[in-house]
Amino acid sequence: MKLIKLLVVLISLNVSAQQGGMWIPSLLKGMNESEMQSLGSKLSAEDIYSVNKSSLKDAIVHFNGGCTAEIISPKGLLLTNHHCGFGQIQSHSSVENDYLKEGFWAMSHEQELPNENLEVTFIVKIEDVTKAVLSGVTENMSPSEAQSLIQTNTNEVQKKYTKETWQNTKVRPFFKGNQYFLFVTETYEDVRLVGAPPSSIGKFGSDTDNWMFPRHTGDFSIFRIYADKNNRPAKYSKDNVPFTPKHFLPVSLDGIQEGDFTMVFGFPGRTNEYLPAVAVEQITQKVNPSNINIRAKALKVIDAAMKNDDKTRIQYASKQASIANYWKKWIGENQGIEKSNAIAKKRDFEAKFTKAISKKKYAKYQHILSDFEKLYADFEPYAIKRSNFIEVFYRNNELMNMMFRLYQLEQSAAKGEEAFSKTRQFVTSQLSRVHKDYNANVDRGVFEAIMPLYDATSTNSTLYVTTAFTNLSSALKTLEGTPEEVIAKINNDAAYSFAKPYIKEFYTDLEPNYQRLNGEIAKVQKKYMKALMEVLPSDKYYPDANSTLRVTYGQVKGYSPKDAVYYKPVSYIDGIIEKYIPGDYEFDVPAKLLELYKTKDYGQYADANGKVPVCFLGTNHTTGGNSGSPAIDAEGNLIGLNFDRVWEGTMSDMNYDPAICRNIMVDARYILFIVDKFAGASHLIDEMKLVHPKK
Ligand code: ARG
Ligand code: GLU
Numbered sequence: 001m002k003l004i005k006l007l008v009v010l011i012s013l014n015v016s017a018q019q020g021g022m023w024i025p026s027l028l029k030g031m032n033e034s035e036m037q038s039l040g041s042k043l044s045a046e047d048i049y050s051v052n053k054s055s056l057k058d059a060i061v062h063f064n065g066g067c068t069a070e071i072i073s074p075k076g077l078l079l080t081n082h083h084c085g086f087g088q089i090q091s092h093s094s095v096e097n098d099y100l101k102e103g104f105w106a107m108s109h110e111q112e113l114p115n116e117n118l119e120v121t122f123i124v125k126i127e128d129v130t131k132a133v134l135s136g137v138t139e140n141m142s143p144s145e146a147q148s149l150i151q152t153n154t155n156e157v158q159k160k161y162t163k164e165t166w167q168n169t170k171v172r173p174f175f176k177g178n179q180y181f182l183f184v185t186e187t188y189e190d191v192r193l194v195g196a197p198p199s200s201i202g203k204f205g206s207d208t209d210n211w212m213f214p215r216h217t218g219d220f221s222i223f224r225i226y227a228d229k230n231n232r233p234a235k236y237s238k239d240n241v242p243f244t245p246k247h248f249l250p251v252s253l254d255g256i257q258e259g260d261f262t263m264v265f266g267f268p269g270r271t272n273e274y275l276p277a278v279a280v281e282q283i284t285q286k287v288n289p290s291n292i293n294i295r296a297k298a299l300k301v302i303d304a305a306m307k308n309d310d311k312t313r314i315q316y317a318s319k320q321a322s323i324a325n326y327w328k329k330w331i332g333e334n335q336g337i338e339k340s341n342a343i344a345k346k347r348d349f350e351a352k353f354t355k356a357i358s359k360k361k362y363a364k365y366q367h368i369l370s371d372f373e374k375l376y377a378d379f380e381p382y383a384i385k386r387s388n389f390i391e392v393f394y395r396n397n398e399l400m401n402m403m404f405r406l407y408q409l410e411q412s413a414a415k416g417e418e419a420f421s422k423t424r425q426f427v428t429s430q431l432s433r434v435h436k437d438y439n440a441n442v443d444r445g446v447f448e449a450i451m452p453l454y455d456a457t458s459t460n461s462t463l464y465v466t467t468a469f470t471n472l473s474s475a476l477k478t479l480e481g482t483p484e485e486v487i488a489k490i491n492n493d494a495a496y497s498f499a500k501p502y503i504k505e506f507y508t509d510l511e512p513n514y515q516r517l518n519g520e521i522a523k524v525q526k527k528y529m530k531a532l533m534e535v536l537p538s539d540k541y542y543p544d545a546n547s548t549l550r551v552t553y554g555q556v557k558g559y560s561p562k563d564a565v566y567y568k569p570v571s572y573i574d575g576i577i578e579k580y581i582p583g584d585y586e587f588d589v590p591a592k593l594l595e596l597y598k599t600k601d602y603g604q605y606a607d608a609n610g611k612v613p614v615c616f617l618g619t620n621h622t623t624g625g626n627s628g629s630p631a632i633d634a635e636g637n638l639i640g641l642n643f644d645r646v647w648e649g650t651m652s653d654m655n656y657d658p659a660i661c662r663n664i665m666v667d668a669r670y671i672l673f674i675v676d677k678f679a680g681a682s683h684l685i686d687e688m689k690l691v692h693p694k695k
Helices: 002-018 031-038 086-091 143-160 278-307 310-339 342-356 360-365 366-394 398-415 417-436 440-454 472-478 482-493 494-535 573-581 591-599 646-651 670-677 681-685
Strands: 060-063 068-069 078-079 122-130 167-174 181-186 188-196 221-227 261-266 550-555 557-564 565-568 571-572 613-618 630-631 638-645 663-667
Touching: 060 078, 068 557, 078 188, 086 188, 086 310, 086 360, 143 167, 143 494, 188 557, 221 398, 261 342, 261 398, 261 613, 261 638, 261 663, 278 342, 278 360, 278 366, 278 440, 310 342, 342 494, 360 557, 360 670, 366 398, 366 440, 398 417, 398 482, 398 494, 417 482, 440 472, 472 482, 482 494, 482 550, 482 638, 571 573, 573 591, 573 613, 591 670, 613 630, 613 670, 638 646, 638 670, 663 670, 670 681
Parallel strands: none
Antiparallel strands: 060 068, 060 122, 068 078, 078 221, 122 181, 167 181, 188 221, 261 550, 261 630, 557 565, 571 613, 613 663, 630 638, 638 663
16 A cells, blocks of 8 residues: 555656656657646647648747747748737837837738748758768767767758758757757748737846746737749748748637646757766866856946937847846846756766766766866866857957957958958948947947946046947948058058957967867766666656757646745736836836726636736746747647746756746737737638647
């Protein structure tokens, strides 16, 4: 009797421990399929991914390489996050036509707005090409030898692969380079903006609420894919027609309840679940804190300037959002790692691993952990400084970013006239891009705030006054002339002569040492991954995220972040009203939404209690890149749109803990409600397929 009880406890423990993982959609048969079904799914592996018939994967696209989006109508209507379409919405905005602030809704196909440099990519097929890619690669090779053979093999594999003329292939490493998959893709380049709510809905709560629950953000925007007359990819043309998908997601009006099955299907960017303790320690105790500090200082300047002036607010909207996003994420990640004792737990796990490899037949694995310790110690100064360099000279300060480009220009001269003029063209376009949204005063403030964090002894009092690069026309003028003339001119520039020694140090010391040690570490990490799977076998190993298509699944579930606090999994419009601060830059609410709330004009979008749900939580294991991914119900219908994680759980990139890691989704009914009742874009609702799977 006792034994049975114990078994039951063990099994149920195992079920909850099993949550987490980002799985390769073509390999779901077996463990994943049955686990999903035990969580309530009615879908087969074949419903999710099939090469022979249309399947869910045919409705999912990689949105401009960074986010995910899904097709929700037979006419190529595409749903993604507001923060994913943010750059496009911003680029169509001006002080007169402020779509960031007011929202935008195309009431006909003619009004849909084309976007330069926006593309979406479908995955047609996934194939294991490990054997061919690793052919001839041996353990004795140096990291760079192995890498170059892998590259040659990869090129060969791609060259030999038969595909249609409009398709592409790419090959990506999995399990730290122990496995390789080839992806056949189709990329559409005519993607138009159809609708976006005002930021007071799409970005409601802004940075205060970012990475947090309870959440009330309507983080969605709508696009449409256009194709040529044969439904194939084509550059923008007014003759293009709405794309006809192989599959689109029906939208459920029945909503969710705690415990319901959910699946998130998309393109997670990067995770590191199999790092040794020493690496997690370095990231959270050394790299993150210094970067957090740099961004905090930069943000203080940018935030103040944006609040002061509307033009600056629009100019800096995208830049500010991306700086603020990871600033806050790193803080949450550090707290989560600390609170969950992740480093000590990793050390315990490593002790278990050490014990398991003590047998003679595992001698080849016995150096792994000590190699890690040594390599990470060597790596540390470079890892910190390189990362800080990137923050100061690349991400947060635009004048230094321009200097970084100029350094590349100067270097290119050594490769001849042609290389120089090509680089000049590229630098020119980069400078023009920066200056489109540039404010020298703000940038100077940022520079003065963060440069001392990189080099406390630096002196730079007049550089912003005399440099030619705070102004586009004088900047471009400096780039005119022969290579010799240009190089002489830029070396006379105050900003360039200030920045050059730092950038030179980056290229001649930081970067080469970082890459060398990183290569050594990757080699050990590959072996560690292999050892784990061999020595502690389990079917629960999943490959780290690498911007390829993945499935993650779980259930709608609340969580308890600290003593006596429990977050229910669903938020409602009522919570928007609770947070409402008239005129506030983060918590203002549009008058129309207040009115709809007052009159309870919710149409078919309220739940059984007459309330409209806004966001909900799940145990799906997601990361950056999963933004815009569909949340899918047990039958394959859209129930929500993934856009964030809870703060306490952002450490899931290194340490997924089912107790506190939750993803945050906008409820599909809130999206429909905003499109229909708020924006009056009922023509969009009409082209979707609304379903009642629970009735
Ligand atoms: N945290 C979400 C993600 O990682 C949303 C980001 C939106 N940006 C922001 N600064 N609020 O992308
Ligand atoms: N907002 C993130 C993104 O842009 C998703 C949230 C996360 O990192 O989980 O992809």
